[in-house]
Amino acid sequence: MNPFRVALAVARKDLRSEWRTREVVPALAQFIILALLIGNFGFQVDSRNAASIAPGILWLALVFAGLVAFGRTFAAEREQASLEAMLMTPASPVAIFAGKAVAASLLLIACEAVMLPALSLFFGTPFSADVVAAVLIATVGMAALGCLFAAMVARVRARELLLPLLTLPLWIPFIIAGGQAVQSAMGLPGSYSEAISLLIDFDILFLVLTSLAARFVLDE
Amino acid sequence: MNRYERAAIGAVALMLIAGAAIFFYAPTDYLQGPVQRIFYLHVSSAIAAFGCFAVVLVGGVIYLRNESPAADRFARSGALVGVVFTTVTLVMGMLWAKTVWGAFWVWDARLTSTLVLWIIYAGYLLVRRLADPGRQAARFAAVVGIFGFVDVPVVHFSVTWWTTQHPGPVIINDALPPQMLATFLFTMACTVVLAAVMIAIRYRIETLVDEREQLFDPAKVLVAREPEPVQ
Numbered sequence: 001m002n003p004f005r006v007a008l009a010v011a012r013k014d015l016r017s018e019w020r021t022r023e024v025v026p027a028l029a030q031f032i033i034l035a036l037l038i039g040n041f042g043f044q045v046d047s048r049n050a051a052s053i054a055p056g057i058l059w060l061a062l063v064f065a066g067l068v069a070f071g072r073t074f075a076a077e078r079e080q081a082s083l084e085a086m087l088m089t090p091a092s093p094v095a096i097f098a099g100k101a102v103a104a105s106l107l108l109i110a111c112e113a114v115m116l117p118a119l120s121l122f123f124g125t126p127f128s129a130d131v132v133a134a135v136l137i138a139t140v141g142m143a144a145l146g147c148l149f150a151a152m153v154a155r156v157r158a159r160e161l162l163l164p165l166l167t168l169p170l171w172i173p174f175i176i177a178g179g180q181a182v183q184s185a186m187g188l189p190g191s192y193s194e195a196i197s198l199l200i201d202f203d204i205l206f207l208v209l210t211s212l213a214a215r216f217v218l219d220e
Numbered sequence: 221m222n223r224y225e226r227a228a229i230g231a232v233a234l235m236l237i238a239g240a241a242i243f244f245y246a247p248t249d250y251l252q253g254p255v256q257r258i259f260y261l262h263v264s265s266a267i268a269a270f271g272c273f274a275v276v277l278v279g280g281v282i283y284l285r286n287e288s289p290a291a292d293r294f295a296r297s298g299a300l301v302g303v304v305f306t307t308v309t310l311v312m313g314m315l316w317a318k319t320v321w322g323a324f325w326v327w328d329a330r331l332t333s334t335l336v337l338w339i340i341y342a343g344y345l346l347v348r349r350l351a352d353p354g355r356q357a358a359r360f361a362a363v364v365g366i367f368g369f370v371d372v373p374v375v376h377f378s379v380t381w382w383t384t385q386h387p388g389p390v391i392i393n394d395a396l397p398p399q400m401l402a403t404f405l406f407t408m409a410c411t412v413v414l415a416a417v418m419i420a421i422r423y424r425i426e427t428l429v430d431e432r433e434q435l436f437d438p439a440k441v442l443v444a445r446e447p448e449p450v451q
Contacts, residue, residue: 155352157352166347169368169371213363216362
């Protein structure tokens with residue numbers, strides 16, 4: 001079986017089931033709006049300090065929304081015990097994993113499409129291509145890592161506890177580089193291009209590692 | 221006295237000698253005064269922690285290749301001992317920082333990446349506790365250990381890659397007077413021996429635990445579950 005077609009089929013299946021149920025994206029979009037609201041009242045944001053606070057709120061909201069999104073990817077499969085069924089087909093586990101990761105990242109990108117305009121609407125920060133690019137580039141690597149650990153903890157008892165515990169430390173490189181990129185895109189000091197190239201390095205590193213490890217996580 | 225007890229006593233004795241060297245042989249730093257003596261154990265335990273995490277990495281890779289329970293036990297032991305030595309590094313570093321920088325913590329790349337290292341391997345230990353014991357826990361932990369090791373070179377090179385408040389390498393840059401260098405090298409050797417002994421003892425404990433639970437031998441589990449023959 002062609003692994004690309006398998007991955008595509010799995011991704012299409014996940015996106016179709018999300019389209020029919022409309023569970024994850026509306027819930028996460030609302031979660032993100034609430035996070036912006038909490039950020040506003042937690043920090044006392046005004047037009048002078050918005051540029052220095054908004055990037056932090058952006059990454060906090062994105063990281064926790066990402067945890068929920070990736071956790072859900074495998075939770076639905078677990079409830080139906082359908083992951084085992086998929087693994088019994090001759091399709092390679094890596095292709096199945098890739099398909100689920102692509103679908104989960106597209107869902108997270110849909111939430112980012114809500115978050116970034118809302119951020120600039122509420123905080124008056126610039127909504128530029130630079131900000132969007134930084135967030136999207138970080139999403140690639142974060143999605144790979146997040147899905148790997150989500151697949152791993154799906155069959156563990158305390159999965160809600162473990163997923164953030166395992167994923168967040170490994171996301172920190174993305175938050176450091178992505179934070180710097182968004183800060184400089186919003187007019188704070190710091191080199192944008194340097195941060196972006198660091199993000200791309202992390203993307204490549206973790207995509208390679210994830211594709212090597214996926215077999216051991218799914219294959220039982 | 222068995223060989224583990226002898227090894228433990230030997231390692232502790234070596235650490236005491238190292239302590240004597242730190243306080244009585246090494247000269248007092250001209251600028252920082254006696255607090256600089258933290259340096260010897262602070263850097264040594266960081267190196268020992270890196271060694272322990274290398275054990276976790278190698279153990280994890282071997283486990284994923286051939287499911288060797290011994291490799292997994294080494295990885296488990298290495299992670300626990302590595303977290304202990306990372307804790308020592310962080311705590312001693314904070315005490316030192318309070319005196320010379322005026323704050324326990326600054327968010328520079330070296331300190332942040334070391335804290336992340338601690339969190340990653342503490343997470344590794346939690347995976348071991350929370351996942352169903354046996355193959356599943358071992359596999360997941362091996363993956364975490366391999367991914368977590370990515371942070372070790374980041375910690376090591378953080379002082380060269382970024383501008384940090386934490387000083388850069390002093391050993392390879394020949395910045396130490398000979399007596400300090402000798403004390404440091406001796407302390408480092410003793411700390412690495414201590415770490416190795418701790419891993420060996422922990423390995424023994426893990427072996428006993430595995431034997432008790434017989435997790436890695438499905439055949440024995442089956443035999444144990446067989447009903448008693450009716451007389």
